[in-house]
C-alpha cells in the first residue's frame with residue numbers, strides 16, 4: 534500500500550565521495566551514478582556546486598550534471614530525481630547555466646508516488662527531475678566551519694537561492710539542517726527548538742523539504758523522538774521531513790525506527806556506508822543503503838530497491854575503487870564477503 538512506501542535518497546555520489554582525499558575520476562563517478570540508477574533508487578544526490586577550494590573532490594559536478602542531461606545516458610526502472618548541493622547564488626548559477634543549455638532535458642517536479650505508473654515496471658524513459666539542496670546548520674560553530682558565515686547570514690543567502698531556483702527553472706529545493714542531534718564543536722545537546730525555528734524559516738522561504746542531518750551520528754532514539762516531537766509541535770508536517778543519519782555510533786537504524794513512528798517516509802543513505810563531512814572531524818559515513826533496504830523491507834515497507842544490486846555496487850565502490858573496507862554489514866552478509 535502507499536502507506537508502506539519509503540523514499541530512499543542515495544547520497545553516496547555526493548556525501549559518500551566528497552571527503553575522499555584522492556581525486557576520483559569523472560568516469561568512475563558517472564559509473565557509480567549509472568549503476569545506482571538501475572537498482573530502483575528514485576533519488577540520487579549526484580554532486581555539489583561548492584567552492585573547489587573547500588571541497589576539491591566535487592569540482593567536476595558540472596560534468597556530472599551535463600552527463601545526466603544527455604538523452605539516454607541513464608536508464609532506470611523508475612523515474613529519477615537528481616539532486617545537487619548549492620550553498621549560494623554562485624553555485625546555483627553554475628547549475629542554472631547548464632540547465633539553460635538543455636531546457637527540455639529535465640523536469641522540475643519529481644513524479645509523485647501516487648501518480649507514478651511505471652514503478653516496478655521494466656524501464657522508464659521519462660526525463661529526470663532536477664533538484665537543488667541548500668544546507669543550513671543548527672549551531673553557530675558548525676555554520677562557521679561549513680559555510681564560513683553565521684546562521685542568520687546563511688539563511689538570507691538561502692532565501693535568495695530558493696527564490697532564484699524557483700524563478701529560473703522552478704526547481705524543487707531540499708533544505709538540509711546539519712548537526713541537529715549533535716555538533717562536533719558544541720556537543721550532543723543541540724537545542725531542538727532552534728532546529729524547529731530554522732526549519733520553519735526555510736519552509737516559509739519556499740523550501741520543499743527539510744532534511745535533518747545527524748552529521749556526527751551522535752543521535753540516540755530518545756533524542757530523535759524529542760527533536761521530532763518538537764518539530765511536530767511547531768507545526769512541521771512529517772511529509773516535509775527527511776532524515777539524514779550518519780552511522781558513526783551505529784544508531785542510525787534505531788533512529789530510523791523512531792522517525793518511521795513519527796510518520797517520516799524519506800531517508801538518506803549511502804551505498805557501502807560511504808562518506809563523512811569534511812567539516813565534522815571523526816564523523817563516518819551515512820547509514821548504508823544496503824542496511825536501510827534490509828531493515829525497511831523487514832518491516833514490510835516498500836523501498837523499490839534491489840538489495841543484491843546495491844550490495845554489488847557497495848562492494849565495488851568501497852573495495853575495488855576506493856581500496857577500503859565495505860562499511861555495510863548487510864552488504865557483506867548478502868554477498869558472503
Ligand code: HMG
Nearest residue numbers: 582583584587588620623624679680681711712746748810
Ligand atoms: P567563502 O570562502 O566564504 O566564500 O566560502 P567567498 O564568497 O569569499 O568565495 C571564496 C572563493 O570561492 C571565491 O573564489 C569564489 O569565487 C569561490 P576566488 O575568487 O578566491 O578564486 N566560490 C565558489 N566556487 C564555486 N562554487 C561556488 C562558490 N562559492 C564561492 N558555489 C562557501 C563560502 C559557501 C563558498 C564555502 O564555505 C563552501 O563552499 N562551503 C561548502 C562546504 C561543503 O561543501 N561542505 C560539505 C557539504 S555539507 C554536508 O556534508 C552536510 C550534509 O551532508 C548534511 C549533514 O550530514 O548534516 C549536507
Ligand code: MG
Nearest residue numbers: 548746748810
Ligand atoms: Mg551528510
